[in-house]
Amino acid sequence: MKRINMYKKMFAVEKEIDLKKLKTSYRNLVKEWHPDKFQEGDEKREEAEEKSREIIDGYHFLVSIAPETKAANLEEYVLTTSQSGIADYHHKGLLLEISFLDGTTYEYFGVPKTVYTKMINSDKLFRFAKRNIFNSYLYRKSKKNIEA
Incomplete structure (x- = not known):
């Protein structure tokens, strides 16, 4: 922020x-x-x-x-966050970076440590992120892409 x-x-x-x-x-x-x-x-x-x-x-x-x-990119974002699983994630400060299985990476701003901790302790990581992160925080598509 x-x-x-x-x-x-x-x-x-x-x-x-x-x-x-x-x-x-x-x-x-x-x-x-x-x-x-x-x-x-x-x-x-x-x-x-x-x-x-x-x-x-x-x-x-x-x-x-x-x-x-x-x-302009909403359709792609919705498709990624609803159908592609989470491949990797990193949290630093208030920035949460999530890489998806389709190769795209999004950065979420303002995610507190408590929400991140709840996410990693959740037994259904993708479900938690879908309900509590994807539509709750300011995001942008990162330039980083992972190999599918």
């Missing part, structure tokens, strides 16, 4: 992510922080390179959790 709030603040996004406004904000930030604007060897150039990478990462992250993106 900290990462989401940091990126929303960077792009001046209020509550809902509007892709059109996000793209405009992204372009303005890239123009402002493009490394080619600074001289070679300049201390500001290194800072600009780092800031530029952060802007690009933030943009792609926010696009992946935007309501429009989620709506």
Whole structure:
């Protein structure tokens, strides 16, 4: 959640992510922080390179959790979370990463340790996740894919 709030603040996004406004904000930030604007060897150039990478990462992250993106990929998500079993899972902080048997991986944000503990102690892992995680937490499709 900290990462989401940091990126929303960077792009001046209020509550809902509007892709059109996000793209405009992204372009303005890239123009402002493009490394080619600074001289070679300049201390500001290194800072600009780092800031530029952060802007690009933030943009792609926010696009992946935007309501429009989620709506476009909803059919695939529902199919995966209803028919494909869980192959692997990892929990770190408030991020739960679940890899499915069909090879896709989703990240769920804001999942507390208590819910994760209940999930791993459940005798029916997929059923627990389906009822308590898949539709309860903010998610995005991860770039990681596992071999089917």
